[in-house]
Amino acid sequence: MAEENKTYTIPIGPVHVGLKEPITAWLQVDGERIVDVRIRPGAIHRGIEYMARERNPIQVIYLAERICGICSFAHIVSFVRVVEDATGIPVPPRAKYIRTILLELERIHSHILWAGVACYTLGYDSAFNLGMLLREKVMDVLEAMTGNRVNYGVGTIGGVRRDITPKVAKAINEMLDYYNREFSYFYNVVTEDPIVKARMRNVGVLSKENAIRYCAVGPTARASGLRMDLRWSSPYEAYEDLEVEPVVPQDYLGKVHGDVFDRFFVRVMEVYQSLDIVKKCMDGLPDGPIMHESKPAKLLSLLKEAEGVGQSSIEAPRGDDTHAIKLTKGEENITWWKVRAPTYANAMSWPIMFKDQEIADAPLIINSIDPCISCMERMLVVDEKGSSTMTTKEELIKLCRDKTRRLMHR
Known part of the structure; x- marks a missing residue:
C-alpha cells in the first residue's frame, strides 16, 4: 500500500535575509512544493492614526510622511489633498507641478530600489549593486530639492514649501539625461539573463481574474493586465494636464503572464514613463506662488474654522494610497484620520501567488508586490x-x- 503524501509546515521570518521588514509566512509544503500558506504581518504598527488625534493638521503632515520612508511624499500629498478637500483650500498651479515632479522622482527611486532588491533576492548581486548605483542619482536630486534623502518635509496644505530654483532645475535635467543614457543597461542586464528569466517567469502568478477578485492595485494589478492607474483614471495635480497611460505587459510583450517577471517589467517601464512625466513638467512649469498661505499661524486659523469630511486617493509607487479625515469646527486637532496604504490590498493576493510554487521562490514572491509591512493593519x-x-x-x-x-x- 502506497504511503500517503505528507505535508510539513516551514516558517519563513519574522526575520529573514530576503525580507525588508518583519513578516512571518507559514508554508505548508509537500516536498519542495508549496500547497498552502498562512501569513502574519510583523507587529510593528506604530499607532500613527491615534497619535494624529492629538495634533493639528499641520503637525500631522510630518506623521503622514513617516508612514512609509520609501513613498513618504506620496503619503504627504494624499494627506494634504484630503485636508484641502475638507476645507476647500486651493493649490496654485506651480505647486501642483512641483508636487507631481516630486511624486515621479519618488516613484523612480522606489522602483529602482525594488528592482535591485529583487535581483538581490535572486542572488544576482552584480545587478543589485548596479541598481543601487543608478538610484543614487535620483536621491541626489531629491536631496537638492528638499534637503533630505527621505522624509522630505516640503509638502504643506495648499502647496509646497520649496520652489524649484535654477540650480535644482539644472540638476533635474542632468538626471534625466543620465537615466536616458544609463538605465537601459540595467534593464538589459536583467531581462536578457536566462537565469533571471527562469527564476521570475511563471513564478508567483496572479491572473487577471484573481487580481480583480482580490482587489490588487498598482504595479501588481497592472502586471496582471489590468489597465488601472489613478493618474490616468482620476487625474490629480499636474496629471490633469498630462496624458498618462497605464503600463501593462500586453502593450510591450504581447502577452500577460501575471508573474514576478511581469511585475519587474512593469516597474522598470514605469521608470521610463516617470522620466517622461518629469520632463514634461519641467518644460511646462508655470510661474506663480507655490502655496496658498505662507504663514502657518494664519493657515492654522483657517483650518480651525473648517468643518467636514475629506477623502483622497493617489497613485503611490505601490498603488492606491487612500486617506480620509474629519475636521470639527472650533477644534484645532483633527477628529479622526484613516489611511489605507496599497499593501493592504496587494497582500490579499499572496496565498494565490504561493500556490504550487517552490520553497526557494517564497521570499521573491513576498517581495514581488513591494510590501510595506509597517503600513498594514494588525x-x-x-x-x-x-x-x-x-x-x-x-x-x-x-x-x-x-x-x-x-x-x-x-
Missing part, C-alpha cells in the same frame, strides 16, 4: 498583567467600525 492587545492576545481581522473590523460611528457623531 493590533496586539496587552492587559495590565502583561498577557497579550492577537485580535482577529473580523474583530478588528468591528472595532474600527464602532469607533468610526462614535467619532462621526461627536
Whole structure:
C-alpha cells in the first residue's frame, strides 16, 4: 500500500535575509512544493492614526510622511489633498507641478530600489549593486530639492514649501539625461539573463481574474493586465494636464503572464514613463506662488474654522494610497484620520501567488508586490498583567467600525 503524501509546515521570518521588514509566512509544503500558506504581518504598527488625534493638521503632515520612508511624499500629498478637500483650500498651479515632479522622482527611486532588491533576492548581486548605483542619482536630486534623502518635509496644505530654483532645475535635467543614457543597461542586464528569466517567469502568478477578485492595485494589478492607474483614471495635480497611460505587459510583450517577471517589467517601464512625466513638467512649469498661505499661524486659523469630511486617493509607487479625515469646527486637532496604504490590498493576493510554487521562490514572491509591512493593519492587545492576545481581522473590523460611528457623531 502506497504511503500517503505528507505535508510539513516551514516558517519563513519574522526575520529573514530576503525580507525588508518583519513578516512571518507559514508554508505548508509537500516536498519542495508549496500547497498552502498562512501569513502574519510583523507587529510593528506604530499607532500613527491615534497619535494624529492629538495634533493639528499641520503637525500631522510630518506623521503622514513617516508612514512609509520609501513613498513618504506620496503619503504627504494624499494627506494634504484630503485636508484641502475638507476645507476647500486651493493649490496654485506651480505647486501642483512641483508636487507631481516630486511624486515621479519618488516613484523612480522606489522602483529602482525594488528592482535591485529583487535581483538581490535572486542572488544576482552584480545587478543589485548596479541598481543601487543608478538610484543614487535620483536621491541626489531629491536631496537638492528638499534637503533630505527621505522624509522630505516640503509638502504643506495648499502647496509646497520649496520652489524649484535654477540650480535644482539644472540638476533635474542632468538626471534625466543620465537615466536616458544609463538605465537601459540595467534593464538589459536583467531581462536578457536566462537565469533571471527562469527564476521570475511563471513564478508567483496572479491572473487577471484573481487580481480583480482580490482587489490588487498598482504595479501588481497592472502586471496582471489590468489597465488601472489613478493618474490616468482620476487625474490629480499636474496629471490633469498630462496624458498618462497605464503600463501593462500586453502593450510591450504581447502577452500577460501575471508573474514576478511581469511585475519587474512593469516597474522598470514605469521608470521610463516617470522620466517622461518629469520632463514634461519641467518644460511646462508655470510661474506663480507655490502655496496658498505662507504663514502657518494664519493657515492654522483657517483650518480651525473648517468643518467636514475629506477623502483622497493617489497613485503611490505601490498603488492606491487612500486617506480620509474629519475636521470639527472650533477644534484645532483633527477628529479622526484613516489611511489605507496599497499593501493592504496587494497582500490579499499572496496565498494565490504561493500556490504550487517552490520553497526557494517564497521570499521573491513576498517581495514581488513591494510590501510595506509597517503600513498594514494588525493590533496586539496587552492587559495590565502583561498577557497579550492577537485580535482577529473580523474583530478588528468591528472595532474600527464602532469607533468610526462614535467619532462621526461627536
